[in-house]
Amino acid sequence: METEQKSEVAIAGRLSVAPMMDWTDRYCRVFHRRLSARALLYTEMVTAQAVIHGDRQRLLGFDAAEQPVALQLGGSDPAELAEAARIGADAGYVEINLNCGCPSDRVQSGCFGAVLMKSPDLVAECVARMIKASPVEVTVKCRIGVDAQEPEQVLPAFIAQMRDAGVRRIAIHARKAWLQGLSPKDNREIPPLNYPLVHRMKADFPDLDLSINGGIDSMDAVRDHLRVMDGVMVGRAAYHQPWQILGQADLLWGQNPPFDDPVAVAQDMRDVIGAHAATGAPMHRYTRHMLGLFHGMPGARGWRRQLSEGAARAADRASALAVYDAALAEVMVPA
Numbered sequence: 204m205e206t207e208q209k210s211e212v213a214i215a216g217r218l219s220v221a222p223m224m225d226w227t228d229r230y231c232r233v234f235h236r237r238l239s240a241r242a243l244l245y246t247e248m249v250t251a252q253a254v255i256h257g258d259r260q261r262l263l264g265f266d267a268a269e270q271p272v273a274l275q276l277g278g279s280d281p282a283e284l285a286e287a288a289r290i291g292a293d294a295g296y297v298e299i300n301l302n303c304g305c306p307s308d309r310v311q312s313g314c315f316g317a318v319l320m321k322s323p324d325l326v327a328e329c330v331a332r333m334i335k336a337s338p339v340e341v342t343v344k345c346r347i348g349v350d351a352q353e354p355e356q357v358l359p360a361f362i363a364q365m366r367d368a369g370v371r372r373i374a375i376h377a378r379k380a381w382l383q384g385l386s387p388k389d390n391r392e393i394p395p396l397n398y399p400l401v402h403r404m405k406a407d408f409p410d411l412d413l414s415i416n417g418g419i420d421s422m423d424a425v426r427d428h429l430r431v432m433d434g435v436m437v438g439r440a441a442y443h444q445p446w447q448i449l450g451q452a453d454l455l456w457g458q459n460p461p462f463d464d465p466v467a468v469a470q471d472m473r474d475v476i477g478a479h480a481a482t483g484a485p486m487h488r489y490t491r492h493m494l495g496l497f498h499g500m501p502g503a504r505g506w507r508r509q510l511s512e513g514a515a516r517a518a519d520r521a522s523a524l525a526v527y528d529a530a531l532a533e534v535m536v537p538a
Contacts, residue, residue, distance in 0.1 A: 212243065212297045212340055213372060213412050213433070215271045218425060218452050219243035221374075221416055221438035222275040222300070222344070231492040232269045233475065235441070237468055238449035241456045244272050248302050250315070251278035251287035263294045273298035275344070277305070277315045279322070281329045285336035292339045298372075299337050301330055303345040306380040317380040320349045323361050327368040334369045342372040344416070344436075346380045347397055354379055354400055362408055370411075374436045377401045377417040402431045420444075422451055429455070444498035465496050469531055473524070480523030487514035490527070497534050505533030 220227060220235055222245035232244045249262050254276065265272055274296040278284045288299045303326060305316035319326050326343070333341045343365050347354035358375070365373060378394040401415045414434030419425060425435045425448075441448045446465040453460045462468045472493065480486050490510045497503040513526030 212271060212273070214456070215241060215243035216372065216412070216414060216434040217429065217455055219374070219414065219434060219436045220245060220441045220449070221436045222246060222248055222302070223438060223442065224248055224305070226442055226492070229265050229269065230488045231442070232272060233266065234472065234489065234492050235445065235449055236269050237461065237471055238445055239452040240461055241453050241458065242449060243298075244269060245300065246272065246274050246296075248275045248277045248305060251276050251280065251283040254287040254290050255283060259290065259294070263291065265295070267295070271297045273300050273342075275300040275302050277302045279314045279319060279325060279329065281332040284329045285332040288333040288337040288341060292337045296339065298340050298342055299333060300342045300344055300374075301326070301333065303343055304376050304380070306349075306382055317346050317349050318382060320346055320352065320357065320361065320380075323364045327364045330365060330370050331368045340372065341370065342374070343370055344374040344376070346376050346378065347400060349380045349382055352379070354397060358400065358404060359407055362404060362411070366408065366411060372412040372414070374414040374416050374434070375401045375404065377415060398428070405432055422448065425455070442492070443495045446496055447498065465500070466531075466534060469493070469496060469534070473527060473531075476527050477520050477524050480517060481520040483519070485514065486517045486523040486526065490514050500534065502534035506530050509533055
């Protein structure tokens with residue numbers, strides 16, 4: 204059963220949506236799952252300490268309809284990460300991922316994220332403990348290096364050490380992270396992308412399942428990378444232009460997409476928005492993730508404006524649906 208599950212997760216990882224703090228929450232994943240039945244979705248990064256000591260339902264709760272979903276953990280204490288991995292697996296996640304790529308100041312102060320690229324022995328100990336504790340697959344997301352490290356030397360050594368610790372799937376962000384002097388936003392844009400190096404890792408480690416991440420913003424680019432890599436992880440493009448990335452994603456698995464056009468997706472989400480608003484919850488929990496659905500299409504600006512301005516005024520199901528219908532009217536093409 205475990206082998207079959209890992210195989211299914213690896214297949215889903217042909218295209219995945221990167222874990223993004225403050226973005227890939229459960230509401231975002233419900234929306235993204237409407238667009239693609241097959242892509243692998245990730246949680247935001249959750250610290251191991253929060254998983255162990257925090258409100259698990261709030262932090263880890265998700266709807267089974269979101270599957271396949273992977274949990275990304277942040278931390279550097281092997282015992283804590285092992286316990287958090289076990290809890291995550293028990294919660295139903297199909298994969299537990301260790302973050303070795305986030306460059307933010309907050310994760311540096313906690314000694315996790317990209318700074319762990321400087322401590323491969325510790326990372327190897329962490330993942331070995333996590334693998335032992337978790338009945339589902341443990342994976343790693345990393346950078347090609349940090350600060351003054353030479354990626355051509357550091358990355359293959361890091362991957363080899365993860366492999367020796369038992370990791371079989373790694374997602375590689377093709378940029379170096381500068382932990383001092385660059386903001387998290389700058390770290391996503393300024394360090395140059397080194398796709399050839401990441402491609403070379405697949406040739407050097409043919410036994411591993413390797414995905415590439417960073418700057419990939421179209422399905423044409425996804426297909427190009429899949430000629431070399433096992434998987435592609437798309438970040439902000441899946442958020443800012445979800446239809447262009449996820450709307451046709453299921454073709455990668457030889458399956459028809461769930462919807463023919465973004466209007467049909469928006470219409471399908473109407474009941475979700477209404478049911479959510481009926482509980483008294485703010486509609487923007489969903490609609491903020493949907494602003495880019497009509498990216499580059501007629502009516503896109505009106506759609507964004509109606510949802511952005513109207514969501515704050517919606518106090519119940521009726522008013523939420525009125526706002527939503529006004530936004531839909533902006534993109535509906537008269538028959």
